[in-house]
Amino acid sequence: MSQRIEDYALIGDCETAALVGRNGSIDWLCWPAFDSDACFAAILGGSKNGCWRIAPTGDITGTSRRYLGNTLILETRFETKSGTVALVDFMPPRGKASDIVRLVRGVSGKVKMRMQLVIRFGFGADIPWVRRGEHGALLAIAGQDMTVLRTPAKTRGEDFTTVAEFEVAAGETVPFVLTYGPSHLDPPEPIDPEIALRETEKFWDDWCSRCTRDGAYRDLILRSLITLKALTFAPTGGIVAAPTTSLPEKLGGARNWDYRFCWLRDATFTLLALMNSGYTEEALAWHNWLLRAVAGAPANMQIMYGIWGQRRLLEWEAGWLDGYEGAQPVRVGNAAHAQLQLDVYGELIDAFHQSRMAKLKLDHESWALECAVLNHLAEVWDHPDHGIWERRGQPRHYVFSKVMTWVAFDRGIKSAETFGFKAPLLHWRTLRDAIHREVCNKGFDAAENAFVESYGSKLLDASLLLLPAVGFLPPSDPRIRGTIAAIEKHLIRNGFVLRHDPREVSGETQPVEGAFLACSLWLADAHVLSGDLEKAQVLFDRVAGLANDVGLLAEEYDSVARRQTGNFPQALTHIALVNTAHNLSAARHGSEKPAMQRSK
Incomplete structure (x- = not known):
């Protein structure tokens, strides 16, 4: 067995x-x-x-x-x-x-x-x-x-x-x-094991002595940071999402993906987890990896790259492997690297902005790259895409994708204003405002009193929990409160948040899987921003309690089988755990900026 x-x-x-x-x-x-x-x-x-x-x-x-x-x-x-x-x-x-x-x-x-x-x-x-x-x-x-x-x-x-x-x-x-x-080559020289x-x-x-985090969550944070360090490819600074491939999101299922690559989507949360814990050297190495990886024509920017910055991550199946507990197929490579996912543009520009705000010493070419990216985004922001969850069906106008294009222009404007960079500010402000209006008009369902997964859909999506975190609307806005309430009503199963809406509405179907652990922590962060620390604490403790005996967490959790699922250990889960621990600590002590207030 x-x-x-x-x-x-x-x-x-x-x-x-x-x-x-x-x-x-x-x-x-x-x-x-x-x-x-x-x-x-x-x-x-x-x-x-x-x-x-x-x-x-x-x-x-x-x-x-x-x-x-x-x-x-x-x-x-x-x-x-x-x-x-x-x-x-x-x-x-x-x-x-x-x-x-x-x-x-x-x-x-x-x-x-x-x-x-x-x-x-x-x-x-x-x-x-x-x-x-x-x-x-x-x-x-x-x-x-x-x-x-x-x-x-x-x-x-x-x-x-x-x-x-x-x-x-x-x-x-x-x-x-x-x-x-x-x-x-000749065999490597022996080492003395002691x-x-x-x-x-x-x-x-x-390495651990450099951690600046103290308090009730220090041990939990430090183990997650050690895991994040272990998933860092030291020669380049790239951080893999996980060291494994094809551990199934659902036991016995077919949603088995290769995660041994570096996702741009994790950029800002990774930077915040590192910088808020005192690891500016690693944060700068990650930033520089981002800069090198996306260098070139913005139209060719991908959602993920190899650890050296490789761009062709061709997907194939290892048919001779039975799969974890029979979960087929076993995939090597990841075809999603070729998808259009508009949210990564916002992640990239936000990561660069957060790096500047933290006073990391950035390459002087960074701003020129950002301007080129934003110029390209001005032409494509209104296109349908495959969304944060990398859906392999027809592209749609995903709400979170559109919100992150708003983030891209918002952070570009903030960087230009704060640091005195030359930029077409009038054009960017016009685009930022237009995107905001469109999302509020087309991405909000008045009957549900909630933002929805995509334009015209009735289904929800856990990525919507990040709207207050990125500053799209304040936590007190009735539309944000309504969205959080709807997600609590429809996306929670056995105390954990699903990333996909389990309902079938108007013929729409969603993947079946366990609870995506980072999403439960995103809900905790939303509660922190709303001032409901007790709800946030319950969610945080629930996720932290799933860590195995050596403190490691996978991508997802099957609350029926009571087992961890998905690739393991998962960087995003541990990053979210670090950030939520920081957010709770900062909110309770009132002395620090919460990590997820990325718009500041």
């Missing part, structure tokens, strides 16, 4: 990341980077598709795990009748090569252990050629990829896998180090 999504923990080296199951098995790893082919893909198939398990051979009477302090060093403890053993897993910050270190430490008694290494490059399809190298190193090679296993444990081949059986007593440590390298452990601990301790 497969592990539940929430049974996994994350380790990483800020260039890629692996998922470690509660059972001691690494079931997902793309090497050498987030967007590389997976060499462990068991989470989307089975052990035959690649995994690396280290666990006791006998009956396990108890299992517990934790991160060691404020680090990404995972310790899993297995209790058996003969003793207790700790498995310490981590990936050192990237040196010349990428390593996974697994230390088997005896805690009490003596425990018989088994190590099973199944390397399958090419998303679980390619069985490598395995041979012995110098000093007992075990090399696995297929095509461009090579891994090197170094351990004092005696290993042997068994049915196209590498196994080792050994015993560890109290006070003893048996190390395993698996290193990636290009197959045409030194690597100390250096990794220092890296995370030093």
